[in-house]
Amino acid sequence: MDTINKMIVVKSHKVLPSDVAIKLYESKPDIFVKETCYGVLVTGERDVVENIILDIRKLDPYGIFIKERGFSPGEPFRCRSFRHGGSKPGFHNLQNDDAMLTYIASGLKALDKGEIPVETNKKKKLDIDKFVEIIKGSEVAK
Amino acid sequence: MTVTETPVRIAELSCGAEYSGIQPEIDSAVKQVNAVMVYPEVETSEIETIEEELGLKVASPDLKLMMARAKSIVTGKVHVDAVFISTCFRCAEAAIVRSEVRRYINENTRIPVISYSFTERTTAATLLTRMEALTTTARRKSLLAREKQTGITAGIDSGSTTTKCVVMKDNKIIGKGWVPTIKVLESADEAFNNAMKEAGVTRSDIQALGTTGYGRFLIGEHLKADLMQEEITVNSKGAVYLAEKQKGPATVLDIGGMDNKAISVLDGIPGMFTMGGICAGASGRFLEMTAKRLGVEITKLGALAIEGDAKNVKMNSYCIVFGIQSLVNNLAAGCTPQDVAAAACHSVAEQLFEQQLQEVDVKEPVIMVGGTALIEGLPKAVEELLKLKVIVPPNAQYIGAVGAALLSSGFISK
């Protein structure tokens, strides 16, 4: 049977990681749940876990983000307590992603409201002739 | 080494080891020398700013992480006893970072560093000697601080090609033995007996015995040695002792029968070192094969090379197969044996320069040791490449044996 781990990152005003954990426990199938600093890790058979997380998302669609995780919770080869210091490489990735989640939530809300964001034009490199003009201008100013 | 010793903390600064499938090999080598790998703690923000701080811009995030971890070591945020820097062989970006991180740590701390580039074929056995040297340097500073040999001690250096032995008494060599390595134990016994005979002593007179080289463990157990030590620390100690350069910086070069070592030493203790082993083109074996092809004794090759000019010979490879073939072709084309001998020395020196000396900082005095140092053309070729004077101390061929005898005298009181 295919066992998977899902990482549930909770970035919500309404829901706490403990709420997610309780909800997972309530579903009562044979799963393993572990609360972490960023949310909850859940381990179990693929079908079971994938079904449960549909309900978990509903707790706060804008404040709960989920991805699969390769390692099981407490895996000694990745767990920092066994690795003498430094975090696993994925931790820095997660920290970067986490910093962006509030904005992503805004994006999801805007999407649900039917907003169509406008793409702003990116700045292009300064035209060379214009640049020459500026340089000449600065020489005159001297 | 006893298991009750506190494990040495080695920081692993690496890129690609896990993805080359060799991390278990690194872990296994570390475990065998009673050390633990440490992954220095860094903040994500520190990784973001490290390029600006060090002034080195790199594309690979894992190399940025490596640099940030190095900073954690230098600033003392994390305590480690030694550093192992390793990246994939043939990665240009990583080679630059590996070299600069090594220099950064060496310039700012007294923590011993070893750098190594691996392939998927790297094994724990290959790494073991290096890890052993790293942990010895970290763990046995007081032993390595020894500058004089005392009492009657002996050292045996079991190399891949020859086995050397010396007996020392009151800081002087009183007996020597040098035999080809055929059967490790028998050759060691023979070299040991020859040295004792010359010294006029018996086994019971020897107060302490040290072994080094490939066969160190086997011989060490067989002869109940007090010290069984890898050749990196032993040879660097032996080199500065014989060259009388025990204080300050020095660079020790040792071209062995099968591999070669470049060691950057400070006050007799290795600070940075590297050991080649991927290619035999930079080994004594290359010179041995050249001598055989030229029909001269290996001991005569050096003098022949001194008379020749390497520039007269075009070599298209430094490989032990194709390079030798190239020399043969040159002979056939009319080149003199003198020029060919010089070209062989130049080829080996160039390989050492390209592959090993880029991994350590070369500081004078440069001391060449090992049997190959006696092939006069070789130190000359190294001098030409490095543009500095190379010291070949007396008894350079007994370097490992002398180092082992010197260090083992630290065990006499025990």
Added chain:
Amino acid sequence: MKVFIYPTNSLILSDLVERFGHKPLAMMQVIGKKVRTQGLDSPPLNVTPEDPKFGLKYAAVEVPSGVRGRMALFDPLLTQAEAAVVVVDPVLSFGCQGCARTNELVNFLLRGKKIPLLRLDYPKDEEEAKLFVYKISEFLKSLKPEEVKK
């Protein structure tokens, strides 16, 4: 549809692809399989020296072993990919994404697959994030849904 994501360990991309009814093809699945494989014991990732050899499918032997080993991990993802969402300038990411040469090769190979491909800049503020989510949503809508999960 099976959607390749880049960075392939991204929480945001993995979440959005799944949220919008497709299957993200992420490195975590490959690593999960690797570490759960019985009979292999090459921690931490269970990548063995056989993987860099398998990676010869993508790069010659003079390419560093770390690149080839990573390519072996990318192989099932690249093989299965039916569409891809690629962040062109991701912020730092490590481990499986830690090697720039591998990342360049992966992006090149993705292009060669001629599958629907969305390339985006990493958002720097809220407005850009809105556009980021919108573009991903529109792109994924345009693909044949695998299974809409609500």
